Amino acid sequence: MSGGVDSSVAVALLRDAGHQVEGATMKLWGGESDSGCCSISDVEDARRVAAQLGVPHHVFNFTQDFESQVVSHYVSSHRDGLVPNPCIECNRSIKFDVFLDRAIRVGFDAIATGHYAKVEQDGPQFRLRRAHDMTKDQSYVLSVLNQRALSRVLLPLGDLAKTEVREMARSLGLRTSEKPDSQDVCFITSKGGRKEFMEARVQLTKGVLIDAQTRTPIGETDSLELLTVGQRKGISSGVSSVKTPTRRFVTEIDLHNKIATVGSYEDLLTDQVKLGPPTWTGEPIEQGQLVLMQFSAHGLAVPARWIGDHVVLDHEIRKPAPGQTAAIYQDDYVAGSATIIK
Amino acid sequence: MSIKYEPGQSRVYLDHAATTPLRPQVREFLIAALESGELHGNSSGAHSMAKVAKNKLEEAREIWAHHLGCSPYEVVFTSGGTESNNLAIAGTSGARGPNLVCTAAEHHSVLNTCLRLDGALCAVDKFGLADFQDLSNLVNHSTRLVSVILVNNETGAVNKIDQLADLLEGHAPNCLLHTDGVQAVGHLDLASTLRPVDLATFSPHKFGGPQGVGVVMARKKTQLHSIMAGGAQEFELRPGTQNVALISAGALALELVLEDQAREQARLCNVRAHFLDLVSSKIDGVSLNSSPEGVASIVNVTFSGVSNEELLILLDRQGVHVSTGASCASGAVEPSHVLGAMGISQDAAASSVRFSFGWSTKFEEIDLASEALICALDQLRSQAR
Numbered sequence: 001m002s003g004g005v006d007s008s009v010a011v012a013l014l015r016d017a018g019h020q021v022e023g024a025t026m027k028l029w030g031g032e033s034d035s036g037c038c039s040i041s042d043v044e045d046a047r048r049v050a051a052q053l054g055v056p057h058h059v060f061n062f063t064q065d066f067e068s069q070v071v072s073h074y075v076s077s078h079r080d081g082l083v084p085n086p087c088i089e090c091n092r093s094i095k096f097d098v099f100l101d102r103a104i105r106v107g108f109d110a111i112a113t114g115h116y117a118k119v120e121q122d123g124p125q126f127r128l129r130r131a132h133d134m135t136k137d138q139s140y141v142l143s144v145l146n147q148r149a150l151s152r153v154l155l156p157l158g159d160l161a162k163t164e165v166r167e168m169a170r171s172l173g174l175r176t177s178e179k180p181d182s183q184d185v186c187f188i189t190s191k192g193g194r195k196e197f198m199e200a201r202v203q204l205t206k207g208v209l210i211d212a213q214t215r216t217p218i219g220e221t222d223s224l225e226l227l228t229v230g231q232r233k234g235i236s237s238g239v240s241s242v243k244t245p246t247r248r249f250v251t252e253i254d255l256h257n258k259i260a261t262v263g264s265y266e267d268l269l270t271d272q273v274k275l276g277p278p279t280w281t282g283e284p285i286e287q288g289q290l291v292l293m294q295f296s297a298h299g300l301a302v303p304a305r306w307i308g309d310h311v312v313l314d315h316e317i318r319k320p321a322p323g324q325t326a327a328i329y330q331d332d333y334v335a336g337s338a339t340i341i342k
Numbered sequence: 343m344s345i346k347y348e349p350g351q352s353r354v355y356l357d358h359a360a361t362t363p364l365r366p367q368v369r370e371f372l373i374a375a376l377e378s379g380e381l382h383g384n385s386s387g388a389h390s391m392a393k394v395a396k397n398k399l400e401e402a403r404e405i406w407a408h409h410l411g412c413s414p415y416e417v418v419f420t421s422g423g424t425e426s427n428n429l430a431i432a433g434t435s436g437a438r439g440p441n442l443v444c445t446a447a448e449h450h451s452v453l454n455t456c457l458r459l460d461g462a463l464c465a466v467d468k469f470g471l472a473d474f475q476d477l478s479n480l481v482n483h484s485t486r487l488v489s490v491i492l493v494n495n496e497t498g499a500v501n502k503i504d505q506l507a508d509l510l511e512g513h514a515p516n517c518l519l520h521t522d523g524v525q526a527v528g529h530l531d532l533a534s535t536l537r538p539v540d541l542a543t544f545s546p547h548k549f550g551g552p553q554g555v556g557v558v559m560a561r562k563k564t565q566l567h568s569i570m571a572g573g574a575q576e577f578e579l580r581p582g583t584q585n586v587a588l589i590s591a592g593a594l595a596l597e598l599v600l601e602d603q604a605r606e607q608a609r610l611c612n613v614r615a616h617f618l619d620l621v622s623s624k625i626d627g628v629s630l631n632s633s634p635e636g637v638a639s640i641v642n643v644t645f646s647g648v649s650n651e652e653l654l655i656l657l658d659r660q661g662v663h664v665s666t667g668a669s670c671a672s673g674a675v676e677p678s679h680v681l682g683a684m685g686i687s688q689d690a691a692a693s694s695v696r697f698s699f700g701w702s703t704k705f706e707e708i709d710l711a712s713e714a715l716i717c718a719l720d721q722l723r724s725q726a727r
Contacts, residue, residue, distance in 0.1 A: 027674035043672040060651055061674035064688075105725045106655045107345055 001025050001050065001057070003042030005176045006114025006157055008049040009165045012172055013156040014112055015053055022108070023050035023057040026099060028066040028090070029187045049174050060102060062094055069093035071187060075201050078225045081253035082323025085297075086185050088141050088337075096142075096149040103152075110152045117142050118158030119150050126150035128281050130332040133161040140297050143327035143337035144279055195226055205258055209235065212251050212263025219262075227253055227260050229321045235262060251319065269316040275309060275326055275338035285328065285335050292329040295320035295340065301329055345659050345717055354662040354707040354714070358548070358700030359495050359525060359640050365550035365598055365701060368591050372552065375587040385584050386575060395586045402586075402593035409600055410542065410559050411533030418558040418566075418576045419589050423524040423545030424451035426556040429580065430489070430520045430541040431455045433566045437487035437518075443480050444489040445472045446683035447496075452489050452522050453679070464490075469499040469633035470684050474509055481514035488517055492535070492542075493525035496680040496696055497632045498640030500530070507538030518564055524548055528599040528606065528701075529637040540564050550701050551595030555588040599701070606701065610638035613699050613708060617641060620712035625719060631681060631694060644686070644694045648722045651675045653695060656718035662711050664697050 001007040001023040014021045025046040043059060050057035070089045077084040095113070103111045116131035117139040128150055131137040145153070157165060169177035184190065188197050198204060207224035208217050219235075221227060227235065231250045249268045252261040261267075273293070278284070285291060285306050292301035293311055303314035306328070320326065320340050328335045355363065364372070375381050383391030385399045400414065407414040420426045431437060431444075432455055442461030444452050447470040456463070465476040472490050481488060488510060490501050503521055510517050520541035526532070527549045536542050540561045547553040560566045560579070572581025599606070618641065621628055627646035645653065650666045654675070657664055666675045681691040697711070 025672075027672050040672050043674075047673070058651075058655060059672055059674040061676065063674075102649070102652060105722055106652050107659075107721065 001046035002114070002182070003039075003045035003049075003176065003179075004114065004182060005166060005169045005174070005179050006116070006181075007046070008053075008114070008174050008176045009160075009168050009172075010112055010114040010156045011050065011055060012053055012168065012174075014154065015055060017156075021053075021055045021112075023047075023053075023055050024099075024103070025057070025059050026094065027059055027061045027063060028070075028094065030063045030067075031187060032189050032192070045176050045179070049176055052172070052174060060099065062098060065094055065098050066090070074187075075198070077323050078198060079202055079255065080323075081224065081227075081255040083228045083321040084323045085141075085325055086187070088144055088325050091141055092144040096145055096153065100149060100152055110154050112154035112156060114157055115142055115155050116157050116160075116162075117155050119153055119155055125282050128334040129158070130329075130334075131157070132159045136162050138297070139329075139332075139334050140294050140299075140325070140327045143281070143325065143334045145281055146279060147282060150281060195223065198223070198225055205255060207255075207258040207260055210259050210261050212261050212267040221260060224253060224255055224258060224260055229253060229319050230268060235260075253322075265318075268318050270319045271313045271316045273311050273313065273320060273326065273340060274342040275311065276341050278328065278336045278338040280336035281334050285330070289330075291335065292331075294327045294329060295324060345656050345721060354710045355702065356662065356664050356697045356699060356707065356711055358703070359498075359696060359698035360665050361547045361553060362550050362700045363702050364552060364591075365595055367598060368551055368595050371594055372587060372591045375590065381586045381590065385586055386573065398590050399584055399586050402589045405593040405597060406544075406557055406559075409532055409596060410536055412536075412559050412561060415577060416559055416561055418560055418579045419584055420556040420558060420576075420580050421554060422556040423449075423522070423543060423548075424556075425580075426543035426545070426558045427451040427489075427522055428455050429566070429569055430543050430558050430560065431487065432459065432569045433560075433579070434487045434518060434520075434541070434564065435567065437461070440480075441484050441486040442489075443477070443485060443487070445470075445491065445501075447471075447494055447680045448489065448491050449495050449522055449524065450679075452491065456489065464488075466683050468684050469636070470494045470497045470680055471499050471501050471633075472506060474505070477506070478509055478513050481510060481517060483514065483516055485510075485514040485517040487520060487541075488514070489520040489522065491525075492521040492523045493529060493637050493640075494680060495525045495640070496678055497642045497684070498525070498636035498638075498698075499633045500526075500636055503535055504538055525637070525640070527596065528603055529639060532600075541566070546592030546595045549595055549599045551592040552588045555585060555592045557592070607638065610699055610703070613703055613705065614638040614641060616705060617697065617699075617708045617712070620708065621715065624712065624716055627723075629690075631684065631686060639699045641697045641699075642681070642694055643697065644690045645719060646690070646693055647726055648693050648719060650693055650695050652722055653718055656721060657711075657714055660714040660717065662714045664695050664711075666695055 025043050047057045070086050073089050074084055074086045100111050115138045116136040118129040120127045120129055130139045204223035204225050207221050209219040211218050227250050229250050248262050251263040251267045287308050289306050291304055291306045293304045294301045304311040322340050324340050325337050326340050327337045381395050383395040385395040403414045403417045406417045438459040440462050442459055443464055444456040445466050446463045447466040462480050465473040493500050518540040521539050523542045524545045542559040544557040568579050570581050575581055629644045631642040677688050677691045
């Protein structure tokens with residue numbers, strides 16, 4: 001229970017379905033936070049909702065695991081010029097791993113979350129499927145789940161629309177019914193942003209900005225780690241001093257040589273994406289098969305051919321940022337995921 | 343679920359160091375006082391109802407003074423142990439920076455007050471007792487206040503206050519000595535223990551009294567000042583209308599605990615011995631963090647390889663209520679700073695549980711608790727990652 005409306009309603013639905021339900025909120029981040037899943041008011045909201053629904057509530061302290069698995073991964077990825085998705089990393093290594101382990105140890109059969117997605121059983125296999133409400137579908141952030149996790153996860157909101165969920169929360173009189181969705185990374189504050197967070201942990205690297213076509217220097221940046229492939233705004237004051245007829249984007253970041261390449265929209269386009277080793281939700285996909293690739297939480301799925309260490313896309317797209325997760329779909333089922341390398 | 347909570351099963355309350363159930367006589371007194379409205383008057387007022395309350399307030403003050411070995415003018419009522427510790431420390435002139443010292447194993451109400459005032463922390467030994475060598479290095483002629491917990495709330499270890507006072511007399515003659523006595527009532531001879539102490543703090547809900555009332559013993563020479571602005575109540579040390587019913591109930595609890603102290607101490611020693619017997623004979627991978635010389639009411643134990651958060655859930659489900667010492671604002675279990683200061687690893691601290699006994703603890707509860715512990719540990723250890 002994050003303290004939001006979705007997990008609140010998930011609890012109510014499971015309780016009404018006759019399950020013996022207990023609520024749990026994870027304390028993940030001990031530092032400053034202005035949103036996300038670990039502020040005290042969110043825990044209070046979760047506790048209050050659990051009490052209103054008549055289920056016991058627990059707070060689990062996973063701050064150490066979160067620091068070692070999620071935050072340090074976030075920092076080290078940025079140092080390598082990658083832009084990770086910490087929420088996916090948290091799903092992989094905390095929520096559907098150590099949290100699930102704990103739930104099993106203390107005697108539960110399954111864990112449930114308020115994600116909008118579906119788990120379907122197909123013989124001995126569990127399959128992860130997009131939500132009924134495509135505008136809210138969160139199967140992308142769950143694409144890192146394996147069979148073990150899927151066999152132990154209930155997603156009660158998979159067939160509901162967000163409006164229905166809010167309506168249920170309202171009719172139950174839950175204080176979370178009108179609470180806005182959380183959007184941001186829980187350990188990055190809106191005031192300090194990524195810059196302040198990273199500065200406190202690593203020495204940021206100064207770098208040279210190179211033109212993608214001419215390969216000549218066109219400016220400098222104080223912090224290569226804070227650039228993202230595809231970024232247009234605030235790359236460097238250096239760029240604006242160079243006369244460029246078109247909009248400029250970061251097209252590549254090379255921390256090793258302390259270079260970021262900046263180019264036009266066309267320079268940003270690609271029809272191939274290189275991927276790290278995939279994690280499959282079930283059976284691996286064979287090379288050469290057609291898949292749908294989704295490169296961000298709410299991005300469009302692009303038809304592609306699965307080659308193994310890369311995918312060949314049906315048409316050109318803006319380069320996704322290395323470090324982000326690529327979710328691999330077949331129809332509306334999640335086959336797996338891999339980290340974007342290039 | 344393997345271990346299920348069955349409504350109606352007997353409850354085993356082994357969390358007396360957190361708070362104790364009201365003693366029946368105290369509960370009866372409080373109900374009668376509230377029902378009769380006898381103590382409803384504002385004790386600062388001039389009319390007869392106010393005077394009834396004022397009389398009762400002063401009666402309570404005399405009871406505390408008698409048992410603490412101080413004058414009634416040296417007893418200040420507050421809202422609880424935390425406020426008392428704040429007043430004793432922040433209300434001492436000049437106690438800040440290096441001139442203020444507390445141990446690293448204090449309760450948060452002392453520790454965080456000292457840290458807020460940039461005070462220095464004194465190391466503790468493996469039982470959580472003040473390290474005399476470190477303390478003598480930290481104090482000098484400028485030291486204004488040293489605060490050392492009397493009975494540690496997480497381990498039950500008892501600091502040697504008389505020896506500490508001797509050390510301070512030699513090394514820091516201008517220093518006042520404060521002790522947080524919140525866990526000490528009913529376990530030590532208060533008047534003699536407090537003889538060399540200048541400031542001491544107490545909280546009746548730790549010995550069968552009500553929550554919401556606290557006491558500061560502040561000897562005249564401390565020249566304590568108020569940390570809040572307001573009226574002249576409590577010798578201008580603690581503004582605000584006193585809750586006379588709670589204060590009187592607290593004094594009654596004090597009388598009840600002291601009147602029975604010797605017998606109850608012997609009983610609690612047997613309770614502890616029985617608990618340790620069962621735990622050490624029936625459970626593997628147990629290590630005791632409490633000093634054998636500590637009070638009988640608090641036992642801190644590490645169960646190796648087990649998360650205390652998980653153990654608490656399984657014990658709670660079986661109706662056994664214990665705690666891990668400290669929680670953060672969210673209610674999550676925090677790694678104990680006391681065990682950390684004692685040199686216990688973070689992993690071991692995350693496997694540690696505090697069992698605390700008190701006036702309502704029965705031998706049968708210890709048997710039930712040990713059975714529940716065995717079940718819970720079997721379940722957790724059989725599924726260790």
